[in-house]
Amino acid sequence: MIVWEIFKMALYALRVNRLRTSLTLLGIIIGVSSVITIISALEGLSQSIKSELDKLGPSTFIVTRFGIIMGHDAFMDALKRKPIKYEYLEAIEKGCQDCEKTAVRSFSQGEVKYGNRKLRHVFIAGGTANLIDIVDFEIGQGRFHTLEEDRTRSRVAFIGTTVAEELYPGMDPVGKSIKLNGVNYQVIGIARKQGSSLNEDADKIVFVPYSAFIRDIGDFWGSTNIFVKAVSVEKLSDAMDQTRVVLRSIRHVPYDKEDDFGILTADAVMAVFNDVTKYIRMGLIGISSIALIVGGIIIMNIMMVSVTERTREIGIRKSIGASQKNILLQFLFESLVLSLCGGIIGITIGVVLGNVLINLIKMNMTPSLFAIAVGLIISTGTGLFFGIYPAMKAARLQPVKALSYE
């Protein structure tokens, strides 16, 4: 139980030297909280994007005109590409055995109105009837449009909760009219609330049949994408290959040229995101680590001063029988307690600040266990690393010299 008694001595010394203790704590708190803020904010950002992408489902991919484009030249080239057309659906369904469902979606942004109420910057999309089966959308009330309505270009609309609340306060929107770009549609259903992500209100949406969208709003900038769901997750890459072959032939891409379209999966987008942000993340963590190192140096400095100041105390302890190990432990405990307490406070502040940051860009996040674990490990490590030298210095003091120290 000597270790426990020595631990109590360390606590006592910290309690007695309040100012010294709080200054050291402050140093480590700043260090740990800055690292944790950055880590939890990055973690939250990543989580948010992932949950957004997960709406797509693991066996789904999207055929787009641009795909993921890196660099200005590639973008200028891609601008010359032909748009993705509704007509490809049939070819894909025929040529891709491992595709289960295919849908088309085009989108635009515009103003919606009901009576004298209006809402701007609404995401207006036209989709085929089975889009609802591919994209992770749940019906809260009413229904999505049917194949028949798509074929007959019916003016029916499926709206998000934000649109419902803003245009029809205290009313049941289903059956009411809604004006999109000056054309009257009839509301047939409301999506279940999704919440906001990445600063976008995912409920500020209107879905109409694709055919009606093309006629009334139009796909001016080639925003038509094809959504394909493979028969299973295992068959996803087969389905993607088959779709590629179909598209290359239908778009007359010569065998020695690259695809003039992009195929995206949730995983691929996530990978690109991670890749692009890798250096930013490393840089941020690196910069915040400087604060941590400074915190560590503060601990070391304070402990060195403390050892010098308490040389006589160390001499007394040695003269009454404290071993080198006893003294080492006492000082190491002091720096460990400092760094761990600082670490715990720093983690708390960091997680809170990280959440605030994330909330500023309207993403939801859970406290990151990873960040907490990292915080505990680095603060303990800092305490050990910067505490060991002063503690060793104390332990190795010669009793005679320590006792005669003035």
Place this chain on the structure above:
Amino acid sequence: MPLIETKNIWKTYEMGAAVVHALHDVSMTIEKGDYVAIMGPSGSGKSTLMNLVGCLDTPSQGEYFFNGKLVSRMDDDELATIRNKEIGFVFQTFNLMPRASALHNVELPLIYNGTPRHLREEKARKALSVVDLADRMNHRPNELSGGQRQRVAIARALVNEPSLILADEPTGNLDSKTGLEIMQLFSRLHGEGNTIIIVTHELEVATYADRVLHIRDGMIDRDEKVTAAQKVANGSNL
């Protein structure tokens, strides 16, 4: 078997190019139950001898046996154990922990040998009552007089029931009346069977002991018994 036996010990310090022999081939024995004063002017090497005898330091050359154990070849941790269990130090400047109570100061040596808490407190209380401080146990050093502080230090030295009490100028920071009380306390402890070594430069203090080792220039100059007549002359005959 003597309690302390040194055989031709030397302590040498190198100060730049110069080599200083603080102790010069010192051989002596001290028996259990002895009351010995080590006397000499400052710079004579008496403090160096005390540090070696107290296992705070090891000799450069020669052998030192404590209770039959060869101390001069021990490592730091073994020396720490000897200091903890076998030797009780009393210093001129008391060397108490300023922020701890008298009781806690006396408990400290027991902490380092792993004595369980309840036993620790019991032993510390007992040691404090031996030095007549039972009513000052919860006072801090700055709430005690010099004589009381030195008695706390003596209680701390006694608490592990050591083979040797080693006092370095124990009256040096006290007025003569309080110094007298402390010397009388040492005489009483000697009467109860403790072995005591006192390091001093004052003859009046040295005559409380039964034997005086005079140190000069790192050597034992004279080794003499204190006669009853000397004690009476100095008033150190209790």
